[in-house]
Each structure stands twice: as C-alpha cells, then as structure tokens.
Amino acid sequence: MLTVPFINKNREEVLRRLKIKNFDGTGPIDKIIGCDFVRRNIQSRYETNQAKLKKLSDEIGALMKAGKKAEAEAVKAEVAKLKELNKADETLKKEAEAEMLEMLLTVPNLPHESVPEGHSADDNICERTGGIVPELAADALPHWDLVRKYDLIDFEAGVKITGAGFPVYKGYGARLQRALINFFLDNAREAGYLEIEPPYVVNADSGYGTGQLPDKEGQMYHATLDDFYLIPTAEVPVTNLYRDVILEEADLPVRNVAYSACFRREAGSYGKDVRGLNRLHQFNKVEIVCIDTPERSYRTLSGMVDYVQSLVEKLELPWRILRLCGGDMSFTSALTFDFEVFSAAQQRWLEVSSVSNFESYQANRLKCRYRTADKDIRLCHTLNGSALALPRIVAALLENNQTPDGIRIPKALIPYTGFELIA
Secondary structure, eight states, X not given: OOOXXXXXXOHHHXXXXXXXXXXXXXXXXXXXXXXXXXXXXXXXXXXXXXXXXXXXXXXXXXXXXXXXXXXXXXXXXXXXXXXXXXHHHHHHHHHXXXXXXXXXXXXXXXXXXXXXXXXXXXXXXXXXXXXXXXXXXXXXXXXXXXXXXTTOEEHHHHHHHTOTTOOEEOTHHHHHHHHHHHHXXXXXXXXXXXEEOOOSEEEHHHHHHHTOTTTSGGGSOEETTTTEEEOSSTXXXXXXXXXXXXXXXXXXXXXXXXXXEEEOOOTXXXXXXXXXXXXXXXXXXXXXXXXXXXXXXXXXXXXXXXXXXXXXXXTTOOEEEEEOOGGGSOSSOSXXXXXXXXETTXXXXXXXXXXXXXXXXXXXXXXXXXXXXXXXXXXXXXXXXXXXXXXXXXXXXXXXXXXTTEEEOOGGXXXXXXXXXXX
C-alpha cells in the first residue's frame, strides 16, 4: 500500500497518477489525509498528557514527602482524570488508524511515469517482437484436438475427478510438463536465482502482504475451516518469506525462483478464448521473485524482462513484449510487461508471463525493509515475473510444431523430454 507521509506531501501527484489507472482517488485519499490529521492530533494530545502525568507523579511524591497529604490527593485526582483522557484517546487513535488502513487497502499502487494511458488491452504498447511465425498446413489442428489425437491430456477425466479447468496430463503430455518445469528451473538457477520450494497454501496475512487480499479474494480458493488460501502464484509464499524482515543492503538483490501449482477460480471467464489450455483453474508455473533497493529496481526489472525473453527464444516461439497501459495493470503493480507467444493454429497471441515492479507497495504491507550502510532502515522494492506459466506455452508448442509425422520438440528441450517427436 502507499505510505501515508507520501500521500500527505504529494496529494495532487497521487491523484494524477491514480487517474492513469482509471481510479478516482479523491474520496479515499482525502479520507486518508483526514484520518491521519486526526490521528496525529490525538497522538500529540496523548504525549502532552503523558508529560503532564510524569510531572504530576513527581509532585505527588514531593507532596507526600512534605506531609501535604490533602494536596497530594488533589493531584492524584487530576492524574486519574488525565489517565481516563489518555485511555479514551488511545481508543480514538485506534479507530482513526483502523479507518485509515481500511482506506489505504482500497487504493491501488501508483503507476510508473512510463505507463501509458488506456482502458483495456487494446491500449497496451508493443515494445519488441521476435521469432518466426510458422506456416502450418491447411488442416492444422488447435491444441485441444492435438492432445486428443496424441492422447496427451484428458480434460473429461479432470471434469469427473474435480471439475472443468482441472486437466489430467498423461504419457508424453505429463513428461512434457515435467520437462518444461525442470528446463525453467535449471535456466533460472544458472542465471543466479536461488531455488525455493514453497507451500501451496497460505494464511490471510500472506494474502494481505502481497496484495491478493482484500482485492482478489473472489478469485482465490479459500479453505474456510483453517482460513487458508490456495496460492494463485508462487509469488505469494516466496515474497512473504521476507515479511517483517530487515535485509542488509549488501545482500541485495534477493533473487528467488520457485515452481508451484497455481489455483485460480477465474470467475466470469467464458467463451471461445478459454478453450483447452487457454484458461485453467489449476496449472503449473515457475516464478521469479526479486527484492532490491529503490535505486536499482528498474534495472533489475529490465534484467528480468531480458531473462524471460531468453526463455521464449530458446523454445523457438514467436513472441512479443507489451508495456501495459494503466487500465490493464494489476492493482499492486507500478509497471508491468506482458509476454505473449503466437499460437499459429488459433491465429492469436497468448499471454504466458507478466513481469512487474511493485516498487514499495508490497514492501510497505509486508514491512520488508533493508538496512543501508549508514544504518538507515528503508522499504525495499519487490518484483516478480512468470518464467514461465506452462499451459499456453504447451498450447503454442503443440500447435506451432505439428508436422505430418508428429509434434516436433524444440532442440533446447530435448535433453529434458528424452524424446524429439510426439507421434
């Protein structure tokens, strides 16, 4: 969440930048400023009364020592009144802080100055492209037909076992999943990321820490008996490793990578664009998470984008990178680049990764800080990205590499699959 001192000092700038996200922040921002004004006044009065209490306590001791019991009792009565006032002020302060926090949680992160204005994906800016779009035969099949032809995925069995959006991978399909996960993890480790294996369920504090709560609770699976949430991405548990942690500046940047299953309700997702692997409730993903100083975080973001680009290039997929506009960004992001690969059989672009800088928005919720060489304590910047999400990568690999003899495996992936062709 945004910091209150920044909001107080930069009200007009905050409102201007929130408009880029198509968010009218006037009401919440003014409420936050008002609550903070009340909180500070109460705090000032409390501290003044505390100073009076100390002084009066010293007076009581002196009066009692001088044998002036009546005067001491009068001062004690004054002390009792001040204590009651302080008790009432403590309650008022907590109420003001609670109301202020409630408002802070409704305000999205401010977009970076480079974020373009816009309302939807149509307003995103294409930064760069690469790869060659294959020319497929006229009878080329979409992946949902290919997986049936080669017996790779059983969607119907998943429906029977759980429901729609929970596919069962089998044979070459299961081996391709495992190969991609290992391929992505090995590449990340070689690039300097520390591998983490996190839990797949988190508590509410973790959800609040990374901004999934209270914004996205309707999209998360909730185990109500234990008040646990199934993770929508490994970003949540990995970033929460650093909740309430003070890192040393010399140890930054932190660079972690984690594989996990991901669970998303995807409420309201219907239509032809969600067929097959295009949108699932459970899927596999490898996530990279970085923590760095504010001065270096955008350099780190650029490095993460370049790294993800190297993965799609190794997989020989046609790709493009989009700078998201304000209206298409997440609640918590300051700047996001989406990666898409082209699906030749579907003749459409498929999103396979989002790489984002959250600046100090998550860190402020997490209390994730670092100690400078001068011993100052400051908020970190947090970043993450998919490297990569498997379902649409698999869809594009199957469709783009179909031949009369079978489905060709990209050269870089063969050591992981153990086979060159699905036939």
